[in-house]
Amino acid sequence: MVDPSRAERRDAVNELKRTIILDAALGIFEAEGLQGASMRAIAKAAGYTPGAIYAYFPSKEHIYAAALGESLARLRAATELATRTGTATERFIAAGLAFFDFYDTNPRDLDLGFYLFRGGIRPQGLSEELNTELNVKLLAALAPLHLAALDSGGDTDRARRLTADVLAHASGLLLLAHTGRLGLFDLDARSLMHGHLRTLTETLGPP
Structure with a gap:
């Protein structure tokens, strides 16, 4: 059985990471536009590896x-x-x-x-x-x-x-x-x- 408090902490961490990725992506979109942006650049701005953000967003x-x-x-x-x-x-x-x-x-x-x-x-x-x-x-x-x-x-x-x-x-x-x-x-x-x-x-x- 999953510990509710552990599940809540995990969800909170995932939501925080998702927010960090979105904030970083907005900065990249502002600088490069949607066409010029890349997952690698977004990952770098967020402080994650490209593989890490693919766990949250496929593109x-x-x-x-x-x-x-x-x-x-x-x-x-x-x-x-x-x-x-x-x-x-x-x-x-x-x-x-x-x-x-x-x-x-x-x-x-x-x-x-x-x-x-x-x-x-x-x-x-x-x-x-x-x-x-x-x-x-x-x-x-x-x-x-x-x-x-x-x-x-x-x-x-x-x-x-x-x-x-x-x-x-x-x-x-x-x-x-x-x-x-x-x-x-x-x-x-x-x-x-x-x-x-x-x-x-x-x-x-x-x-």
Whole structure:
């Protein structure tokens, strides 16, 4: 019979090693991008042998997916926390701002989520299986927006379009703010996001 305390210590050690590997990998991804990164470089940065990290992740793509998956889980927690109370309109605005604020205050997560680590703006992803898993997590993080739109009396298609609109608008503003381009207009990205959300709420409700 396995000693529960020993099993707990083993799990804690494994989780610590996994965290160390993920942190080291993010540094490598930032410096080299996903394409330029290697398991050997990640292992060296983490202080392990390549064989040691293969026990936790089968490839650098799986490491990237794990890091992005954890980021999306934190995003989901933020959007859900912001929408625990309020009317449908209030929750819609709160969810949109929570999405924006998460990435605005966590620029590394923004780069990670949009594959911007030395990759530029272009279609990128991982394997079909990993992409599917990550897309499910992204949609779960956006679910409070979709639900608020539905609760206002709108149909599924309208809720889907409004959710996509918020994702697109927030992404554009975050990119402009993240690169400093919005400074050309002396405007505040969050204020613009809030204003756009308020405008969208005017379309909430039955068609």
